[in-house]
Each structure stands twice: as structure tokens, then as C-alpha cells.
Amino acid sequence: MLAQLNTNREFIDHPGSKGDSLENVWIEWLKKYLPNRYCVDKAIIIDSKGQLSDQIDLVIYDQQYTPFVFTQNGIHYVPAEGVYAIFEVKPDFKGSGKVKDKSINYIEYAGRKIESVRKLHRTSTNIIDRGRPFPPRALTKIIGGILASENTIAKNETLEKQFESLSGIQSIDMGCAIEFGAFYIEYEGDEDWNINNLQEWITNYYDTRTYDKMTFSKAENSLVSFFFQLMRYLQQTIGTVAAIDLGAYADAINFELDEGK
Numbered sequence: 001m002l003a004q005l006n007t008n009r010e011f012i013d014h015p016g017s018k019g020d021s022l023e024n025v026w027i028e029w030l031k032k033y034l035p036n037r038y039c040v041d042k043a044i045i046i047d048s049k050g051q052l053s054d055q056i057d058l059v060i061y062d063q064q065y066t067p068f069v070f071t072q073n074g075i076h077y078v079p080a081e082g083v084y085a086i087f088e089v090k091p092d093f094k095g096s097g098k099v100k101d102k103s104i105n106y107i108e109y110a111g112r113k114i115e116s117v118r119k120l121h122r123t124s125t126n127i128i129d130r131g132r133p134f135p136p137r138a139l140t141k142i143i144g145g146i147l148a149s150e151n152t153i154a155k156n157e158t159l160e161k162q163f164e165s166l167s168g169i170q171s172i173d174m175g176c177a178i179e180f181g182a183f184y185i186e187y188e189g190d191e192d193w194n195i196n197n198l199q200e201w202i203t204n205y206y207d208t209r210t211y212d213k214m215t216f217s218k219a220e221n222s223l224v225s226f227f228f229q230l231m232r233y234l235q236q237t238i239g240t241v242a243a244i245d246l247g248a249y250a251d252a253i254n255f256e257l258d259e260g261k
Helices: 002-011 015-033 106-118 156-164 198-208 219-238 246-251
Strands: 038-046 052-062 070-072 075-079 083-089 096-099 102-105 127-129 132-134 143-148 174-177 181-188 210-216
Touching: 015 038, 015 052, 015 083, 038 083, 052 075, 052 106, 052 143, 083 106, 083 219, 096 106, 102 106, 106 143, 106 156, 143 219, 156 210, 174 219, 181 219
Parallel strands: 038 075, 083 143, 143 174
Antiparallel strands: 038 052, 052 083, 070 075, 096 102, 127 132, 174 181, 181 210
């Protein structure tokens, strides 16, 4: 994978094409190694209220409980309920992009992309499992991260301050710069189970958690460390996403679904 990224970086000059090639390498790598229950693509996330996220470089999403994905002109539109994780892909952690004519560093840029997904409205509904009905489950966390080939920010303290500056639904959970190392960020704070509204509950979780510390892997173990940590989050922190309430999406086109009773 490192050889692929280095070849693309060396021989592709056009910034847009170079960016696409980097995203594609990460997407194909995760498609190859993640279990088949997870889909991986670049996508725009939508919700039942007609809101859209920014275009996201890499989305890990479900198709078991969120069965529809709309594709137009090569862009996937994925329901917010199906999203497990989102990543911004850059050649380097160091750099800046523009948002509304304002220059911001790549870490903050990734945080804003993550925010555009986490702020979307998500539904949850009852399911039938092995013949037994189960009530709607709580909304799952959405992993947010950044991926790169390298990191040329000279000091780890500078890098950590950039990550620590992000809070709420912009906060980043993990990432990887292949030639530098993988990382994950630990936060303090727990869910408030006294909040009954699902959307308020998950938003409150992000708004009240606080930065604790950042852990780096060795450079030579960057990819495997990133993959192990990602799988730990997917399987032991998130599990399976909540079942999508298709009735909420049908309401958007003024159609009432038969509940099948």
C-alpha cells in the first residue's frame, strides 16, 4: 500500500487526480480487509429531513439495516443511519484548505467534514430478531478520523494541540499517517442515559466529552495498528447500527407505509 501511495504521489501532478488516487487506495485497502458486512466508498450522507453532508472521502457504512444507497454520477448517497465511520484523506497531516475563503489546517478541515455528518438527523426503529420484537436501540457513535501518507508536522505537541482544539461533533477519534504512525484519542465522559430523545442523547455525548490523551503507534506498525484499532471500535464499541425508520423517509415524499400488522 505504501508503494502505491508513493507512486501516486510521485507521478500524478494534478491536485484533484492526486487526491482521488489517494482516496481510492485507502478505499480499496479497507474493502479488501474489512469483513463483508461493511461497505467502503466515498459518499455524501443524507437524512430523512433532506439534509446533506459535505462530500466525504471515505465512508464505512452498513447495508444490512440501511438497505438503500442512491448513486448518481459516481457519487454514493448513504442514509445517515447506516454510517459507522468517516475519514478525510490527505497526502500529509500538515497543510491547509479553504472553507468560505478562510484558510484552516487539515486537522480542523477534517473536523468540519466530520461535523457535517454527525449533525444529521438519524432515526431508529424496532426490529424482529429470531422471531422476537425488539424496541429501537440507541444511536451509535460515528467514528471520525483522518488518513494520510505522511506527517511532516515537526513536533508531536503541535499535532496534539491541533487535535485537542477540536470539540463536540467536530472531534476526531483516530487516524493514520503511514510513514509516521497510527493514533487514537481517548476522551473522558459517558453517555447520559437519562436523556430519552435519541438525537439529543448522542449530541450530548459529543458535547460533554473532553480530550484526555493521544496514543501513537510505531511507524513500522502504522497500518496494522490502525486496522486493529478500527476493528476494535467497530466490533466492540459500536456493534451494529440502529435499524433505519423507512417511514421517516417515506414521509418526505408524502407516502405512508403499511406497518404490516
